[in-house]
């Protein structure tokens with residue numbers, strides 16, 4: 353049973369807070385087994401004290417790394433094991449004299465190639481980060497880079513560090529291969545709640561971020577949220593109530609705005625919100641990186657949270673836009689931070705707020721039941737490829753644009769034109785739904801821009817909110833929401849033809865191109881299984897030209 357928090361008497365909400373502080377798992381589930389699993393996911397509530405005890409060690413290790421002359425740190429990991437380091441390095445790092453951090457959370461062959469090309473083998477340290485130690489991307493990336501480093505000297509393990517949970521296959525691997533260091537995290541913390549543990553702090557320290565200050569900010573916020581016993585004075589409860597209140601009414605398009613300096617925080621928040629709440633056909637759809645429009649273009653399903661950094665000049669801020677939204681009566685929540693290091697506190701604030709909001713949605717914020725579907729389907733596609741030497745997929749060629757594409761069965765199966773498929777996708781998509789653009793391509797500014805144009809177009813023409821996230825990164829965050837969350841979504845998946853023979857990943861019998869393609873197929877199948885409307889565009893090897901062509905097709909079709 354889910355309930356609007358504003359309908360509850362204050363005493364009931366007090367009770368929710370009390371149960372939360374007692375780590376009562378029945379807040380999120382009545383099932384005994386689920387409750388036991390939840391009890392093993394609440395370590396983030398009190399991990400800061402533990403982490404303070406490790407700060408000396410982390411900082412000493414960062415000095416060792418620096419003294420060894422390491423210039424680049426490459427982090428191999430996904431989702432909860434990569435997004436906090438990515439956010440921290442984009443906002444707070446790197447510091448002068450310290451190595452730079454490159455987060456490789458992809459299987460894109462071009463992105464991996466480009467990264468490798470600029471690395472100096474003797475001055476690069478790889479961090480393999482994975483809670484489970486079983487995630488396909490970091491494991492394949494490890495195999496690939498281990499092979500590259502091992503020619504270098506007698507002890508390639510010196511160039512590798514692991515961050516994982518005790519007993520994981522990664523811990524064993526690190527022992528066998530003689531990794532320089534292994535950091536074992538508390539196992540009762542899930543990936544997306546692990547920013548203030550070894551997963552976030554070790555990479556941050558290695559690039560010279562003041563992790564003590566970061567953790568102190570985390571501690572300050574945690575103390576405020578855990579010690580303010582009045583619901584309506586507690587910042588996490590107030591934010592959690594805002595999210596829960598509108599989410600349960602299906603005002604679920606949560607548009608997140610950040611001042612420029614702290615904008616990357618949205619990437620981490622996207623996973624926390626989408627993967628925690630997006631299940632059982634409920635949840636909040638985080639809308640990040642959208643251009644702003646006039647409020648008249650937004651539907652009633654929109655709510656807004658604006659994180660303001662005090663030092664941002666008024667002309668770079670969203671102050672004017674927020675004023676317009678308020679005048680148009682949109683629900684708006686504002687968070688003010690004085691200093692970028694307060695991101696440490698924001699991690700905790702949002703973790704607790706999302707956990708409380710999930711109580712009102714009656715979902716378990718600590719699992720990701722639908723992520724597994726895409727993984728299984730990917731595995732099957734890989735098995736077929738290994739057996740038959742090709743993937744089980746056929747595309748239609750759009751007679752007008754020559755674009756290869758296919759569509760899920762919820763879109764008229766007999767139709768063969770791309771424009772028709774696009775029209776059909778929008779035909780049944782309500783303006784309060786959303787469209788997700790999901791390219792399995794390298795991270796490139798030009799690609800960002802092209803999709804920004806498409807997002808703008810969809811909002812102008814259809815009034816729809818849009819999301820944009822690269823694959824396979826999104827599989828480990830908003831992928832959960834696409835399959836398990838609100839049913840009103842339309843999805844565009846993009847892959848590209850193979851440009852050349854890419855290196856084989858040692859031990860995998862395929863290249864990263866093949867792996868990435870299998871992941872896209874896997875997600876298509878999982879979305880199909882969840883009865884979603886999906887169009888898969890298979891771009892030419894010159895994907896940029898292909899994307900421009902697709903943009904033209906979309907802009908014509910959307911007006912029909």
Ligand SMILES: O=P(O)(O)OC[C@H]1O[C@H](O)[C@H](O)[C@@H](O)[C@@H]1O
Nearest residue numbers: 431432433482483484487543828
């Ligand atoms: O840290 P790992 O075990 O490698 O997991 C990395 C990520 O992958 C999974 O697919 C989950 O959906 C994410 O919640 C998790 O953060």
